[in-house]
Amino acid sequence: MSLIRIGESLHCHIPTVQQSARRWLCGDPLDREAGERHLVKLVHDQIAANAHYLDVNVDNFLSDNAIGLEGAQKILDHFFDLILLHGQGIPPCVDSSDPDLLIWGLRRYHERTEGKGKPPLINSVAISKLEPLELRREFPFSAVGMLLERADDSGAGFTDIAGPEVYHDTARAIFDKAREIGFAPEEIFFDPTVGPLGADMVGYTKRTFEGIRIIRSDAEMEGVHICLGLSNCSDGLPRRRGMNKAYLRVAMEHGADAAILDVASIDENEGVDPNILRLIRRVMEGEGTDALPLLVDYAQAYPRSPELPRRDPFPDKFQSDLKDPDQTTYILEMAPAENNVEQIYALAEAARDTPFTFAITDTPSGKPAPGPDTIGLEVARIMNRQPIVNLSCKGEDRIGMARRVLGLYHQGLRNFFAVTGDYSFDGRAVFDLDAVTLVQAIDSMRRGLNYATLLPRPQGDLEGISVGGAVSPFKYMEPDLWGQYMKMWKKHQVGAGYFITQVGFDPKKFQELKLYMNRAGMGDVPLLGSVYYLDPRVVYILSNYKVPGLTIPVDLARKYYSVLLPKKERSRIRKMDFVDLVDYEHRFAIRNMALLADILVRGLGYKGVDLAGIHDIDNALEVLAVIQELKDRDWRESVEEYYSGNGKRKMELGQEGGFYLFPDGEDGLLADGPFQKGDRGDYNRTSPSMKQLHSRFFDPQGSGYGLLKWMVSGCEDGARLRWATLFEQAVKTKTLGCEMCGDCRIADLQYQCPEPTNGCAKHQLNGPCGGADENGMCEVHPERRCYWGQVIEAALIDGNMESLLKIQLPKDPQLLHTSSWRNEVLELVSKPLDLGDPGDGMPG
Known part of the structure; x- marks a missing residue:
């Protein structure tokens, strides 16, 4: 029968079906996508059975x-x-x-x-x-x-x-x-x-x-x-x-x-x-x-194995501060090195009763250094408080990143910060994920999803995980700036719950970022500004030893060198002995940090600040004390003092002729007006012939689709496919610098290959890292224009920025050195996630 x-x-x-149906009905765009994928798979699996x-x-x-x-x-x-x-x-x-x-x-x-x-x-x-x-x-x-x-x-x-x-x-x-x-x-x-x-x-x-x-x-x-x-x-x-x-x-x-x-x-x-x-x-x-x-x-x-209890998380002042509308959030950023680990632990001990949350960076220089995982866990034990553990994409693939997150989670840590990471020249840089997909991978665990399938995790969700992302508004070329804001929006769509800026010194750029977030529907997302401790020695180092993505404005350097100051002040400094001079420079650095922090929090609506470059808890507390003093006056006075120069002119903290997204205001900052446009006359353009060829051969309605399908649909070991693959390699290597990744994305990226030969050295698929210099040149290949700068130039000219908003999933390593033409026709490649667009946050 x-x-x-x-x-x-x-x-x-x-339970998993109920959860997926609920995701589809009630969730955000990513939840809806995850719910849909699971439900579709259930239908397919039952039909196949x-x-x-x-x-x-x-x-x-x-x-x-x-x-x-x-x-x-x-x-x-x-x-x-x-x-x-x-x-x-x-x-x-x-x-x-x-x-x-x-x-x-x-x-x-x-x-x-x-x-x-x-x-x-x-x-x-x-x-x-x-x-x-x-x-x-x-x-x-x-x-x-x-x-x-x-x-x-x-x-x-x-x-x-x-x-x-x-x-x-x-x-x-x-x-x-x-x-x-x-x-x-x-x-x-x-x-x-x-x-x-x-x-x-x-x-x-x-x-x-x-x-x-x-x-x-x-x-x-x-x-x-x-x-x-x-x-x-x-x-x-x-x-x-x-x-x-x-x-x-x-x-x-x-x-x-x-x-x-x-x-x-x-x-x-x-x-x-x-x-x-x-x-x-x-x-x-x-x-x-x-x-x-x-x-x-x-x-x-058949006794069941008992469920292993999870270690209780450490108290989380950081998340509590982010959720409290009356509380300013303060982060103290620690960069581990081989010779400062004990100093970090001593700082943590001294900071137990302060309002600071420690953030532990992940080898920002790309040089070998103690990792943030063990240091973050020890800091948590010392302070009895959740730190923020930075995770960068440079050293491990998606499995390695998941292993780190799971290990820290089960040790009681919950706060993570996802960054691309500086390129490492001393070893093999990985960059299997980018900052967007790393945020998504971490947040998927919080949602109870496997990455990148977005199907339910058998182990359930990782409750309480929080992940943030970085953004650099300190770009003065239109395409580079749009790249940062586009990537920020993507991070928000896939789960970033807060943002911290990269290091910069231009209040107008800090303001521009906040105005953009309001315009793009992210006004309620907590935003913290990085405020760096500068004295003449640090300024000299940062100005002369290239730090990816960081530029010290000329006027700011002259001010710290005591050049761009009123004549009377310069005279007073020259009369100081060494001890007094060091004390003066220290107090000057503390006050300038406090001035910028006051502008960000009281003036521009930032949720808090990330104090970087500080190695003594007393210095951090001094910054807080000066911030408290400044509250007794109008925050615009802090703007005036921060910009003050030699008494004849103010400092210019932007780049000469630099691009700002919003028009100038009457107060020396920006006005919330229409988006500005750059001079697009010399922008890189998409090749019309590439678009036409792709439409002809890869669109199922195209005249050449049948021929392409015949070429690549033969036996995997057959001569027809072998010749088709060789032909593909010859054509694409010459025109695109193709590396035969087997998972081609050029149709989504203005027909420009993202692989390192001609593309991005960090394999970035969802937007630029923050490492390009002030002229938009690549961090890794400084003789080359940033790949993403070129892609966005073409998209702006083409009026097609929407195509860049899709979430590109990481490439499938099993397709490496296979025919991407075949993989595309047979639908073996992953499709990008369309999670909408930022509405009024789109460029004109």
Whole structure:
């Protein structure tokens, strides 16, 4: 006897299915994408496992105040969408204990299909609620009759039924009514109700099998089906799959011919564990409470491993401060080196009672140094407070990054900060992920998703994880600036909960960033500004030893060198002895840090500041003390003092002729006006011929698509594909500098290859790092224009910045050195995520 297989995987009683449906209905764009992916996979898996119906149940949402009936109907309708789109003609089994929802679902599916295709199944109707059957007078469908109630007493429950003959009486009553309405016998299913074996204290398992046998012996009901909800039998027991298979075997022996089951894992033709089969036969043959001790013995023979407790997280002042609207957040940034680890620990001890959260950087120079993981954990233990652990992409791939996050999480750390990282010339730079995909990978764990599939993690979510991202507004070329803001928006879309600027000194650029965030719908996202400790020695080092992405303005350097100061002040400095001069320079540095911090927090609305370059807790506390003093005056006075020069002119802290996104204001800062445009006359342009060729050969409607498909769709080891791959390599190497990654993204990146030969040395797929210099030249290859600068120039000229907003997932390493043409045609490459756009935050 063949089994009618009803796939149960879209039943929202299953926690992961319920969660994915909730994501799709209520989540942000990334949650909706993740929910959709999981639900689509469930449909595909059930179809591949030869399901005859796909069970869809949304009853759990009816009692959810946030979703209710309207939301449940939207989810059910979306399940119909997925079945019609991906189900290859397999109909749904509309499953609900609510007759009204069954009627709504039947009518809706009939409307969607216009009565075409295979009729659906409903599960289920009870003897006291047969109203849904009346729809059979309008269109065909099959129905499951629940044998839970007596035909003569609708109040009787499952365990109240005295004997198996009651199943027959109820089945016969439903059968007669269904036949009267117009159902054929083969359109009628009966569910005798499967109860958990582990809770059988009254012998209902035996009664179920005997009831099936009696129904099958009624010749007048020949042709009906007996359907079981299989997963109920093993509820609470170990080795559930083996238990379900054995139960199904015995049920089919007694006449069951349909089951709601996990079709992908259970095949009625597979072998069954003889010990479990013997156990179920003994339960079936026993009397009364005989089943219970048998099942207790079984469960004790397969004890479950205890769930390992997670270490409690350290107290999290940082997140608490971010959420408190009246609290300013202060970070003290520590850069580990081989000779300062003990100094960091001493600082942590001294900072226990201060408002600072420590941020531990991840070898920012790219040189070997102690990593932030162990130092961050020790700082947490010393301070009894969560630090922020920086993670950079330069040294490990996606698996290594996940391993670090998981290790720190289970040690009680929760706060992470994702950066691209400086290029390492002393070893092999990895950059498997970029800062956007690293944020997404970390936030996916918080959501309970695997990266990059976005499917549910078997281990569940990592509650409490927070990840932030960096942004550098200190770019003075239009495409480079748009690259930073575009990448920031992407980070926000994939889960960045806060942002910290890279180091810079131009208040107008700090203001520009905040204005842009407001315009792009990110005004509520916490933003902290980096404020760096400068004295003449530090200024000299930073000015003469290139630090990626950091430029000391000429006027600022002259001010710290005591050149751009009022004449009287310069004279006073020249008269100081060495001790007084050092003290003066220190107080000057502290005050300038406090001035910038005051401008950012009180003036521009920043949530807090990240104090960098400080190596003594007393210095950090001095900055806070001066900030407190400045609160007694208007913050614009801090702007005046910060910009002050030699008394004749103010400092110029931007780049000469530099680009600002907003127009100048009357107060020396910027005005919240329309976006400005740069001079785009010399911008790099997209090759028209590349666009035309791609459209002709890769668009399924293109004239050359059939030829390309023929070229690459042969046997993997065949000569045709071998020659096609060689031809591809020759063409793309010459025109694009192709490295045959097998996962080509040029169509999304203005037809410019991102691989290092001609593209980005750091393999950045979602926007530029912050390492380009003030002229837009690459951090790694300073003779070369930044790859992303060129891409964005072309997008601005083309008016197609929207194409760059998609989230590019990391490349598939298994496709390396294969034909990207073949992989594209066969849809083996990952598709970018479209999470919307920043609305008014788009360039003109």
